[in-house]
Amino acid sequence: MLWLAFHFRALSLEVFSRGAAAPEPMAVIEKQGSRTWVIACNDAAEACGVHVGMAAPAAQALADGLVVRRRDPSAERESLDGLAVWAGRFTPSVSLAPPDGLLLEISTCLSLHRGLGNLLKQARSGVTEMGYAATMACAPSSHGAWLLAKAGIEKAIRDHVRLETVLAALPIALLDQPPAVVESLERVGARTLGECLRLPRAGVARRFGQALIDELDRALGRRPEAHAFFEPPPNFERALELPAPVQAAEALLFAACRLLPELEGFLSLRQAGVQELELVCRHERRNPTVVRLGFVKPSRDTGRMQLLLRETLDRTRLPSPVHTIVLHAPLVLPLSASSGDLFKARNGEADGDLLLERLRIRLGKDAVHGIESASDHRPERAWRPCQEQKHATAAANRHRPLWLLPKPLPCHDGRLKLKSGPERIESGWWDGGDVARDYYVAEDRNGAQLWVYCDRASGEWYVHGVFA
């Protein structure tokens, strides 16, 4: 077993601040007892002299324009769930350590991610991309990894002996024990885990409770650990509240990109892709604006989503500033994982589907289409525009023109010379689109070859195609 623990040390602040690139000074306060304290603040606030542990009114007096938010445990829990969804891209065994931790069992998925170093690098960049900061540590036991992460020791430890020596130096206060126990341990001179372990087990259990011994054993991997693994939600819908209302496409895109890694994790755990994506932009006192993305094939490529989101947002006119965005995947379809190329993937390979998606965003969905043939004798019904070609074979006919006029044009052109024909087409009496026509190939004075017909009911002549 190898466990990777994440400790999100500033989660209470990041739930408010991660939606913008350069947030203003911000502090999170919490009421403890009768007074309200600053429990987290960002760099901008620190630069103004605000620090953690300060009384809330003092912080407000110190920094002009400081954004003060009350701690929101439910938002933190939602963020942690989102992070667990994201972690699904690495391993299905994800366990929550509320309020601010994640535990991942990674021994089974190391080769998939080409080794521990690579996995840690991916995890690090993913966390940063989502706008969080985390301390990451690896250990053979989950509690051991968690203690290391909480202590801020970013180490990857793979054997028990080394784990014991490293853990021995950690302070007692990190343990998950009531304050009274920690205090009385310190009073007997056991300030680190190592000192605590050197005390006789039976005596420690009698005096400080069996729970302490159990916790130490779990940390060292001497006692099995029970985990409730995180179950990802059936649907993907994630909201992100922006620190301040914005209207600029660039700022919205930035916020949306914070959510994309979570979507990617959600999709890769399910071996699925999205064919449609909705970005709901909520306004104050107005109906939300929904920005829709369509993909030619199911996709879970966040780079592509980002590119298409950028183009769509650039072309969307928002009625008023947006305070919250919601990323929603209404259509999730199975997508087989692309097997990695044994050799280096071909560079610069053009992506045909991406071109169609980009054209559809700018021109509209119906303005870009393929063409397929339909089985009907009437020329105007023998073809139809299609978004995706389904039929493998097309009915070929050598006697048809390359250009078909969208609507037959009455012959006003004076003289035409009939060159061959007639070909009689009579069809459609059963569905109201009755046609009875004799088709000819005709040449006009300029040498252009036209496909004309004589309507047998009215005797009128029409041009229906051009042999271009």
Added chain:
Amino acid sequence: MSASLESVLQHPGIWRGNQRAQTAEDALPTGFAALDELLPGGGWPRGALTELLIERQGIGELRLLMPTLASLSGADGWLAWVAPPYVPYAAALAAAGINLKRLVVAKPPSEADAWWTAEQALRSGACGVLLAWLRAADERRMRRLQLAAETGCTWGVLFRHARAAQDRSPAALRLLLEPAANGLAVHVLKRRGGPVSKPVILAMPQPGVARRARRTAPVLSLVQA
């Protein structure tokens, strides 16, 4: 000419004014031997613009491209039709050997969108060929398209009216097409390499004739009712 001079002239870096340019870029055979003969590299230039100038639609300008389009549709890459004047007709395209799966038609709502679409299609490199019917051409737009074609290494075909023949154009190849008896007269207005003075007459497959060759069609005159 002495033997040594002959060997010097064989050097690939030397081009003589009376030859067509032997370009290294790959060319797409046109399917018409007489035309391949005239074109640098022996075919349509990939990675460049080709302009086809016509007085009016329907003289065989698409039939001229069909052999090349058919072979391109066998490979990856879209056959992109941007702002076509009429509907490309599925049955006839299939009869010409084109795989309809590779066909994509874009009908941009405005002229600016059409130029944008053409440029994106060329630049992306995801298209085997771009066929575009664009209006309001100016030198800047044309140059952008030519650069996009070079970037994406895509063959771009622009259909323009014959009155644009006198305009300057950055296209690598410009052909003026005129109807001829049972075919098409192709004037090479511009190519990489020296000028061509005489037009080449290409025999085009004629519509409808093959099936009803033995029956003489009535000669009518259609006068507007």
